[in-house]
Amino acid sequence: MRVLLGVTGGIAAYKVALVLRRLTEDGHAVRVIPTAASLNFVGRSTWEALSGASAPTETFEDVPSVQHVRLGQRADIVLVAPATADFLASMARGEARDLLGNALLATSAPVVVAPAMHTEMWLNAATQANVTTLRERGVHVIEPAVGRLTGADSGPGRLPDPEDIVSGLYAVAKATGVVPRDDAASSIPGTAPLSTARDDEGQDDAGWGDLEGVRLVVSAGGTREPLDAVRFLGNRSSGHQGFAIAEAARERGADVTVVAAHVALPLGEGIRRVEVSSTADLGAAMREEAERADVVVMAAAVADFRPREVADHKIKKSGDGVLALELVPTEDVLAGLVQGRRDGQVIVGFAAETGDAGASVAEHGAAKARRKGADLMCVNEVGEAKGFGDRPNAVVMLDSDGHVVGEAAGTKLAVAHGVLDQVARLLHQV
Ligand code: CTP
Secondary structure, X not given: OEEXXXXXXXXXXXXXXXXXXXXXXXXXXXXXXXXXXXXXXXXXXXXXXXXXXXXXXXXXXXXXXXHHHHHHHHOOEEEEEEEOHHHHHHHHOOOOOOHHHHHHHHOOOOEEEEEOOOHHHHHOHHHHHHHXXXXXXXXXXXXXXXXXXXXXXXXXXXXXXXXXXXXXXXXXXXXOOOOOOXXXXXOOHHHOOHHHOOOOOOOOOOOOOOOOOOEEEEEEEEOXXXXXXXXXXXXXXXXXXXXXXXXXXXXXXXXXEEEEEOOOOOOOOOOEEEEEOOHHHHHHHHHHHHOOOOEEEXXXXXXXXXXXXXXXXXXXXXXXXXXXXXXXXXXOHHHHHHHOOOOOOEEEEEEEEOOOOOOOHHHHHHHHHHXXXXXXXXXXXXXXXEOOOOOOEEEEEEXXXXXXXXXXXXXXXXXXXXXXXXXXXXXXXX
């Protein structure tokens, strides 16, 4: 399940790192929103390293991806631990003073809070009134434990042990139907192991928002090189794979631009679309977009040649009816992007291969990966019945040395998520 974990500013925040670790070990996808005050106790890097995703604090950190709505809307369950007295008061008032406050107002998922504070603060009438208000609104409260507090004092107010918080959360998940109540085999940790969490549509818990704040540009479709006033040289690329990457990246929180060459497909909301036709157009658009992109994906089928001359009229049949065309190479857009790569930018290429007498699909792919130098080369076999259109696809992913780093198969959306898993890994490496 997708767990949104809010961490507020109490010393017990350190215990919540273990809660996070346990949740991810159990196969859940967790996004952490620490409040600014909580960063005094546990730094952002801890949350990012343990969750494998960015851990934003402020509402305005990444406005284009509307995180406050997305994180709240997409969560299956929300846990706030530790929840300070101040946070409970702010939540009871329905305040949206930071990203966590916003996310809580935007979510319709069950919300669990684990308060932690000094005994006097916990027993204070104001805190108790806030807790009652929250309970009345359906918020689940994990009662603080009794025991030693920060100083020498002791009493109710202590954050329960990580194991108890996790089981409290799982109990709410079962009781509210987030996971099937009678699914004994799962006993929650096993709602689904990460590796199988993705269904046919490519819906993926693992990739939940792991590209939040990342700017991604993807080229899609097939370029056309004009021959005369009415004809062109083109290819059969439908743009499905590039569009699937755009949709999957958006789903995972990226700010996405598609450079589309002759694609007759719609794009989901919130994705920017730039239309191009020839290789030269596509190259110019990609160079411009790459200047501000963190991830560049070349999924378009780019024409390797263009007619040397373009007739401004329709070419007529003449003589023996044979037409000799002189073709000259177009620019290699991907190679140019690799050459101009910014620090930390991840560049992905696709290699459509058919295999021939000289080398297999894999050998051609490895040679191309080394030649092009992209961080990730996704090799797929194409032919009459393979690779084109909205058909299942399979890619082998190679690094710039031609070594296999991953594979993905299934619908184009599932393949897109497989490719983005590798992209997320590369982004987190740098
Ligand atoms: N590509 C590109 N510019 C070109 C040709 C290809 O940017 N002029 C990109 C494609 O978008 C893809 C990758 O390079 O990401 C590999 O494309 P592919 O057609 O498989 O390879 P080619 O470079 O054309 O090599 P070959 O013709 O030898 O197969």
